[in-house]
Amino acid sequence: MHAGKKYSLKEFILWTRRDIYRLTILAVIPTILYHFCGFTFLSISWVPVALLGTAISFIIGFKNNASYGRLWEARQIYGGIINVSRSFGVMIRDFLSSKNKSQDVQIIFYRHFAWLTALRFQLREPRTWENMNDWRNVEYARNYHIAEKTDKIENVLAKYLSTDELAYILTKKNKATQIMALQSAHINKLAAESNLSDLQLQSLQTGISNFYDNQGKAERIKxxxxxxxxxxxxSIMLNLFVFxxxxxxxxxxxxxGNGTLIEGYSIWLNIPFALLLTWVFNTLDVVGESSTNPFEGSANDVPITNISRTIEIDMRDMLDETDLPAAITPENNILL
Amino acid sequence: MHAGKKYSLKEFILWTRRDIYRLTILAVIPTILYHFCGFTFLSISWVPVALLGTAISFIIGFKNNASYGRLWEARQIYGGIINVSRSFGVMIRDFLSSKNKSQDVQIIFYRHFAWLTALRFQLREPRTWENMNDWRNVEYARNYHIAEKTDKIENVLAKYLSTDELAYILTKKNKATQIMALQSAHINKLAAESNLSDLQLQSLQTGISNFYDNQGKAERIKxxxxxxxxxxxxSIMLNLFVFxxxxxxxxxxxxxGNGTLIEGYSIWLNIPFALLLTWVFNTLDVVGESSTNPFEGSANDVPITNISRTIEIDMRDMLDETDLPAAITPENNILL
Amino acid sequence: MHAGKKYSLKEFILWTRRDIYRLTILAVIPTILYHFCGFTFLSISWVPVALLGTAISFIIGFKNNASYGRLWEARQIYGGIINVSRSFGVMIRDFLSSKNKSQDVQIIFYRHFAWLTALRFQLREPRTWENMNDWRNVEYARNYHIAEKTDKIENVLAKYLSTDELAYILTKKNKATQIMALQSAHINKLAAESNLSDLQLQSLQTGISNFYDNQGKAERIKxxxxxxxxxxxxSIMLNLFVFxxxxxxxxxxxxxGNGTLIEGYSIWLNIPFALLLTWVFNTLDVVGESSTNPFEGSANDVPITNISRTIEIDMRDMLDETDLPAAITPENNILL
Amino acid sequence: MHAGKKYSLKEFILWTRRDIYRLTILAVIPTILYHFCGFTFLSISWVPVALLGTAISFIIGFKNNASYGRLWEARQIYGGIINVSRSFGVMIRDFLSSKNKSQDVQIIFYRHFAWLTALRFQLREPRTWENMNDWRNVEYARNYHIAEKTDKIENVLAKYLSTDELAYILTKKNKATQIMALQSAHINKLAAESNLSDLQLQSLQTGISNFYDNQGKAERIKxxxxxxxxxxxxSIMLNLFVFxxxxxxxxxxxxxGNGTLIEGYSIWLNIPFALLLTWVFNTLDVVGESSTNPFEGSANDVPITNISRTIEIDMRDMLDETDLPAAITPENNILL
Amino acid sequence: MHAGKKYSLKEFILWTRRDIYRLTILAVIPTILYHFCGFTFLSISWVPVALLGTAISFIIGFKNNASYGRLWEARQIYGGIINVSRSFGVMIRDFLSSKNKSQDVQIIFYRHFAWLTALRFQLREPRTWENMNDWRNVEYARNYHIAEKTDKIENVLAKYLSTDELAYILTKKNKATQIMALQSAHINKLAAESNLSDLQLQSLQTGISNFYDNQGKAERIKxxxxxxxxxxxxSIMLNLFVFxxxxxxxxxxxxxGNGTLIEGYSIWLNIPFALLLTWVFNTLDVVGESSTNPFEGSANDVPITNISRTIEIDMRDMLDETDLPAAITPENNILL
Known part of the structure; x- marks a missing residue:
């Protein structure tokens, strides 16, 4: 996400640079034909264009609404992961506190960080319909770096899992799902050994269901x-409209210009004004499009690397660890 | 669902081919009458048409909104089934792990796949109001195949159920409901034999309630x-408008054309422009209509065959099975 | 609900027949006054009418939105009743299966059908604000029959309740509420006799709370x-607009018509066009209005008789009963 | 709430009488200045007014949407109170039925009615931003009476609470909160005396949490x-627009009027038409405003007095009491 | 929040004073150029401006909708904290009432006030994208004071926490999270000492999960x-439009003015009318903007200081304390 005050007009213009070229050409052609070739019959009535413009407003409004909804839901899901992680954390810690099981507590906590890691790597894998290969985003993406593209998942998981578990997990199709399944096996083993009461097991199992819920919801949006x-x-309607x-x-x-000093030249104003109008509608659509996939690694993503780190800090702080990792901060205003 | 980047303009034009023919005829008639028969009084004022156009924008916007809502809810429901399946899976596996009941675990897992199968077959049965008999979709449907239309439910269920249970289930009205009822009977039997504690039974029974919830929600949309x-x-308003x-x-x-080289001929431009405008509104409506029934087997369905397979893979992976079935992949970009 | 492909234009025209008469008269009056009496000053500017038209589009859009929301929520509520009925059914059956209490199971199942019956009779009672006395609906209602209007509640309940309970329930204000209270008393009695564990009682009691929830939500909409x-x-704004x-x-x-063969007569086109425009807006409003009360017994109701029967079939199928009642099917496309 | 078929146009006109005076004056002034003083330059272009009109439609649409949302949520909250009251009622009754504690049951039931009473009195207290002092509502409010304005809370509570508890509660800041706290203390005392199992206590405690939830939600809207x-x-935009x-x-x-018999006089038509248009927009806003505060005692309130009585009737019917109070019925179509 | 009847037009004008200056200049420039320099070609067609105006209405409508949604959700979250606090309060008090543990009750209650305190301090910390440094808000903020800016968190926490716990908490990254973790540790210790049953522990632990949920949701909006x-x-579109x-x-x-007494001067009316129109749209946007960050300390914040105090009063009233603190009241109509 962009964590600053705003995108500047300059950033927008750079970002939509090639759109501007295209839209300018579209505006130049009829103007030249009209002015130099005398094709004045090109000046079609504004009437159908206006109606199309109204319909386009509806369509883009609708799309941006859905797009915002997807982004916001994605953020809610990761917010939910924060909340359940905290609840799950205090339960694990406090349920086992009188049982001399602090090592299990630590294993479960770190396996949870492994789950967060596997999940964020899975969510940042590319999909056909995503927009990170658009020239706009390729260019802008040079301003920040995406941890999930540069790091190797096995190296990161190795910090959180035992060697055996790591090897086991790397053979699995959906790693996050199976890491969470290990959590379930672990707490059931603790319960079978009478370190957890049946009710405590139920509470923790509910936590695991909640994690699966949130994971599944994020995968749904992905x-x-x-x-x-x-x-x-x-897109088709928009292209028709800008044409x-x-x-x-x-x-x-x-x-x-009739009767003024620019008589005969005012036709050239058609170019900047048409450009202005089409650019506004086009950019609105681009803005909407750039939020529909909130886990693609774009500048407008939900900052899942940052959130995963926040959870790790909070949970290790619960165990009174002292060498807490640093929070992830924005790079050129972009927080991932 | 379409799993590619986009539908091309060409695909849209082919898909709405017959609409284009119809709309062209509607545009040709008044133009000919006006030009050749001198029925210039046909040129009614744009004023009532524009107001109708605004109203149509509202109506189609509203319908597309509802349609998108139905599609998205359908996807949420199947997402919910994924999530609860995972939670239910780890609970069954881990609750029974210390009880030497791995065969029961396997039976329950495979009966769950049977439930998924029965459910997807039920959801893909035709309904009067669905659109798969429209020429548009009949034609497009040749690009992919719908497993639930070509496979036989009894053959698929036979892979997951014992012969007795299969015979029993085939006598039932709502097969999915009664397969899930068998799950309930099974876990209660396990509890009565002291293989599950009362609390564990409650957790699993909650899982069954959640499956019934999601099944019922999918049936509601169906x-x-x-x-x-x-x-x-x-439809009536739209037809009036395009007329x-x-x-x-x-x-x-x-x-x-007055005073230009196409004077006297510019009237013919009425045909492409009217076509353009009416095609846009008509296609918007067709797009909306094609998502209202997300389980009809169209190219825009929720991919329930694929999701059911994903669940099967994930759950069999939990049991560390090795011969996992392949994921279902898109055919000509369509994933079902 | 209408269970066919669509309402035909003919059905709409018949349905709004009297509106069409009224709107025609409203269009004829100014045309005659303008043409024959020379009251040309009647031709007010379109400007305030257009603005009113936009506002009307908003208002009707808003109302239809709310109306659709009420209908859809009503269907969700009854969908919820289906889901909880299935969960409650398997729990009752399986919790008591090892206790030799199959008769109690049957009594509770049939009392549940009594609750469904009482609820649907209560929901189909008339309210002042409902539209079933409008001539439109009176006429259309001859196409189908409403079980709750023709059957007697005591006769239907007699199929499901013992004579004592029937007599008791008939003395109560809110019969559905008190039938469900009998369910609660029954399961508590079973628990007090040690046929249900405390946790099983809790699960069933939660089921009863869910039934009360759904009943209350349906009553809220009613x-x-x-x-x-x-x-x-x-309504006032719409009437103003069509005027x-x-x-x-x-x-x-x-x-x-100026300069054409219908010069001097084109004014008469005002009548069909005004009618067209006003009819569209008026019918949109009528369509919205006819979904605001989803339990009034109209052709657009939630099909609660059908749903109640479905639940009965599913639950009796759970008990492996063989003489299941037939599903309720549409009459002239209308399913109630 | 209005429990009849509709508000008549006459009621609306009376209700907005003074608005009509004001809007008439606003329309008369420019007309007179234009006609008699020749200030024809007052006839500003419709262009900015139309754009303002569109914006106003959005704003009022948005406000009415929010307003309807508040009203509907308020009704949902009280619907929720009905539902939880029924569940809580049967649980209290049936959990204690085998314990010879029918007196405690009655005390808890009646204390619940006390809670309903305290809550409705609190919700009907005035707030600065409410509209009951507007002349419109002062006048209309003569058609019905508001129990919470005429009754004294201590007298009503005295019917439901013991003298000690009444005295105790009257010293408290938030009476409803502390009455519910007494319920919690009571059931915990019953549990400590082994009249309720731990699980039964948990179920009842969940009921109390639900009551607190609904109370808090109602207070939030208030x-x-x-x-x-x-x-x-x-308001500012609307006033600008009607000006x-x-x-x-x-x-x-x-x-x-040019060229007709009213030539020179048609300017006077400006007054009724401007009035019509401004009245419509103004009244739309007034309608929205009159639902934003659903607990202020207006004719469009959620009928919380009626709902509280309904709950009392249902719960006393559960105890098979015979002298049930009468339901509260509408006065001049208004149900409070 | 503003707790009065309304903001006056005067307040709005003062608040947007500098916008008015800017918009006036934007209107003066073209008028002067047109009138004095004869640049009549500056009078561009209204057509593209109107379409832009419609699009702007959509965009601002959309933004205000989202903004209202954020504000309202923020209020719901704090409403949720009220509700769970009351439930949690009565549970703690009543579960421990027979155990002679009134001191623990008090410690937990006061630690809860500490959590409320830490949370409100965290939520009122500044963020880059917030608007409290805008001259508009800097100026208006002189009308009220923000407790979280003037008080020191350690002083306030000292009233609620023991010295040890205070010192411990001050070392933590997320203080609210770790205070709540102390609550969890405390109730688990009580349970381990048999002062709480397993089920009671579960109920309280659910309370803690709910607090974490609400805290996390508030942090998400923040x-x-x-x-x-x-x-x-x-912003860019709006600036383009007002230009x-x-x-x-x-x-x-x-x-x-043609043909009237102000002929040749009517061009000056362009300035007030353009200003009026642009001011309305600009102010609408400013209004929307000023609710997007509901915890920034602005006049339109959710009143979290007031709500935290209300909870403290209600909970201390539950313990029958007598020296209850005073409720927080509005300052110049602003309640924080």
Whole structure:
């Protein structure tokens, strides 16, 4: 996520640079044809364009709404993981405190960090429909680095899991799921050895269900894109609209200069104004698009690396550890 | 679901081919009458058409919103089934791990796959209001195959259930419901034989309640269509609108050519422009309509065959089975 | 609910027949006055009418949204009743299976059907604000029959309750509430006799709480109409709008014929066009209105008779009964 | 709430009588200045007014949405209280039925009615931002009476609490909270005396948590108004809009009469039409405003007196009491 | 929050004083250029401005919706803290009432107040994206004082925690989290000493999970701003719009005076009208912006100091303490 005050207009213009080139060309063509070739019949009525504009507002509004909803839900899910981690943490610690089992407590805590790690690596894997290969984002992504792209999962997991468990987990299809299954096996073993009462086991098992819930919800957002037919029709309509706008404005700008010192030249104002209008609609759509996949590694992602670290700090602080890792901070305003 | 980057414009045009024919005819008629028969009084005012256009935008926006909501809820429900399956799986496995009951564990796991199977077959049965008999979808459906249409449920269930249970289940009205009832009977028998504590039974019974919840929610979306009166009035309004648009634009396009090289011919531009405008609104509605029934076997379905397989893989991986089935992958970008 | 493909345009026209008469008269009056009496000053500007039209679109959109929300929530509630009934059913059956209490199981199951019966009769009682006395619905209601209007509740309950309990329940204010209270008393008696463990009692008691929840939610929708002041102002605005539209279009249609073969007669086109426009808005409102009360016995109701029967079938199937009742099917496409 | 079919147009006109006076004056002034003083430059362009009108539609739509949401949530909360009361009622009754504790059952039931009483009195206390001092509502409020304004809380509580408890509760800041705390103390005492098992205590304690939840949610709506800055800017914009409308329409109505028998007089039509348009927008806002505070004692309140009585009837019916109080019925269509 | 009737127009004007200056300048420039320099070609067509205006209405509507949602959710979260505090309070008090542990009860109650304190201090820390450094808010903030800015957290915590615990907590990263962890340790110690049953422990542990949930939700709103790209594009579009409006209105106001006594001067009306229109849109945006961060210490914050005090009063009243602190009341209508 962007953790600063705002994106500047300059950043927006750079980010949509190539869109601006394209939109300019679209505006230049009819203007030249109208002015130099006398194709004045190109100045179609504004009437169908305006209606299309209203429909486009609805469509983009709808898409941005859904997109914001996906981003916000993704953040809620990771917020939920924070909350359950804290509850689960104090329960593990306090249920076992009178049992001389502090080593098990530590193993379970660190295995939890392993789960967080596996989950964030899985969520940051690429999907066909994601936008990180768009030139816009490739370029912008040079401003920050994505830990899950540069680190190796086995190295990170090795900090949290025993060698045996690490080897075991690396053979599994869905690593996060099976790490959590190890947690379940561990607490059941503790219960079978009478270190946990049946009720305590139930409370902890509920915690595990909650983790699975949140993991599954995050995977749902990851694996189920904003429906492609909704997305495609919006693009098609938008492209149609930005194509038509410069034609629809021709007439107005041609007449604008009549009787003034720019008579005969006012038609050229069509270019900046059409560009302005189409750029605004186009950029709105791009903004919406760039939040639909909140785990793709973009500048507008949910900061899951940061959140996972926060959980690790909070939980190790619960055990009164002293060498807590540093919080993850924004790089060029971007927090991942 | 479509698992690629997007539907291409070409796919959209092919998909709405017959709509385009119809809309073209609707645009040609008034243009010919106006131009050749001199029925210039056909050029009705744009004023009522524009107001209708605004209302149509609201109606289609509303319908697409509801449609998206149904699709997304359907995906959430199946996401919920994934999550509860994982929690239920680790509980069954770990509660019984110290009891030498690994065979019961396996029976319950495989009966769960039977439940998933029965459920997906039930959800993919046709309903009167679904759209798979529309020529659009009949044609497109040749790109992929729907397992629930080609496989036989008894053959698939036979892989997961004992012969007795299979015979018993095949006599039942709602097979998924009664398979889950067998799960309940099984865990209660295990509890009566002291293999599960009362609290463990309660936790598992809660799991069964959650499965029933998700099954019932999926059946609700399957059996309760987007209300027919809302849907019908939207169609009627849309048809009215696409009928009126070519009349409303006549005048503007007639005047467009005045004093230019296409004078007298500009009226023909009415046809492509009216087509463009009506096609956009019509396609928006078609897009919305094609998500209202997320279990009909269309290209925009929730991929329940794929999800059921994912659950099977994850759960068999929990038991450390080695011959895991392959994940279901998209065919021509369509994942079912 | 309508269980077919769609309402036809013909059905809509018949259904709104009297509205069409009224709207026609509203359109005829200004046209006649304009044409025959020369009251050309009646052709008010379209400007305030258009703004009113936009506002009306908002208002009707808002109302239809709320109306759809009420219908959908009502269906969710009854979906919830299905789900909890299944969970409650397997729990009752399996908790008591080893206790030789199959008769209690049957009594509780049938008392549950009694609760479903009492609830659906209560929900289909008339309320002042409901629309079943509107001529539209009176007429359409001849296409299907409403079991709760023709059957007698005591006769239906007699199939499910013992004579004593039937007599007791018939003295009560809210019969559904007190039938469910009998369920609670019964399971507590079973627990006091050691046929249910404390935890099993808790699980069942939670089931009863869930039934009360769903009953209460259905009663909330039944007893709390779409707020009358929101509804009334929408009607007033709509009436104002349909009154003004024919005046606003006069001028455009008068000019339409100038220089054509219908010169002097084009004013008459005002009538069909005003009718078209006002009919669309009026019908949209009627469609919304006809879903605000999802338990009134209209063609767009939640099919609670059908759902109650489905639950009965599923639960009796759980007990392996063989003479299951038939499912309730649509009559002239209407499922109640 | 209004429990009838609808508010009549007459009621609306009476209710907004003074608004009509104000809006008329606003329309008369520019008309007179234009006509008699020749200030024709007052006829500003409709263009900025129309844009303002669109923005106003959004703002009022948004406000009415929020307002409806508050009203509906308030009703859901009280619906929740009904549901939990029934569950709690049967649990108390049936858990203690074999313990010869019917007197405790009765004390707890009646203390629950005391809680309902304290809560409804607290919720009907005035707040600065509420609208019951607006002349509109002062006048309309003569049609019905508000029990919480005329009764004394101590007299009503005396029917439900012992003298000691009544005296104790009257010393407390938040009476409802502390009455519920007495319930908790009572059931814990019963559990300590072995009249309730630990699990039964837990179930009842969950009931108390649910009551606190619903009480807190109702207090949240009571104590946190629709944000004053949102509300104030909406008022300011609306006032601006109704001020400008009569100016924006001047020109159209002036030209309307040209060449007709009312030439020179058509300007006067500006007054009724401007009034119509501004009244509609103004009344929409007033309607929204009158639902934002659903516990203020207005005609559009959630009927909490009625609901509290319904709960009392249902619960006393559970105990088979015979002298049940009468249900509270609407007075002049208003149910409180 | 503002606890009065409304913000006055005067307050709004003062609050947006500098915006007014800026918008006036933007309106003056084109008017002067048009009038004195004869740059009449500046009077661009209203057509693109109107479409932009519609899009802006959508964008601001969307933003205000999200902003209201964040504020309302923040209030719900703190409402949730009230509710769970009451439930947790009565449970602690009543579970331990027969155990002679009233001192532990008091320690836990006061530690809860410490948690409330730590939480509100954390939530009122500044964030980069918050608006309290905007001149608007700096100025307005002189009307009230923010306890969390003037008090020292260690002094306030000292009233609620023992010296040891205070010293321990002050070393921790997230103080609220670790105070709640102390609660967990304390109740587990009580349970280990047999002062609480396993079930009672479970109920209390659920309370702690709920507190963590609500804390985490509040932190989520605090730490995850309204996405900066949505916010930035809205600002850019708004600035573009307010820039263009005065140009778009030039022509209409120039013609307005023709043939009247202000002929040649009516162009100056462009300034107040453009200002009016742009001010309205600008202020709408400012209003939305000022609710997106509900814990920043602004006049529109959720009143968390007040709510924390209310909880303290209610809980100490449960213990029948007599020297209850005073409720926190609004200062110049602002309640924090």
């Amino acid at each position: 694996n189920f894109p904003y429906p492609r037919h909704f997305s495609s029709i919006a 038509l706008v410069p034609y629809g404005l021709l007439n107005d700008f041609n007449k604008l | 059996n309760f269509p987007y209300p027919r009166h809302f849907s019908s009035i939207a 009126l648009v070519p009349y409303g634009l006549l005048n503007d396009f007639n005047k467009l | 007893n709390f109409p779409y707020p009358r002041h929101f509804s009334s102002i929408a 003004l539209v024919p005046y606003g279009l006069l001028n455009d249609f008068n000019k339409l | 104590n946190f108004p629709y944000p004053r800055h949102f509300s104030s800017i909406a 400008l409308v009569p100016y924006g329409l001047l020109n159209d109505f002036n030209k309307l | 730490n995850f701003p309204y996405p900066r790209h949505f916010s930035s594009i809205a 263009l409006v005065p140009y778009g209105l030039l022509n209409d106001f120039n013609k307005l």
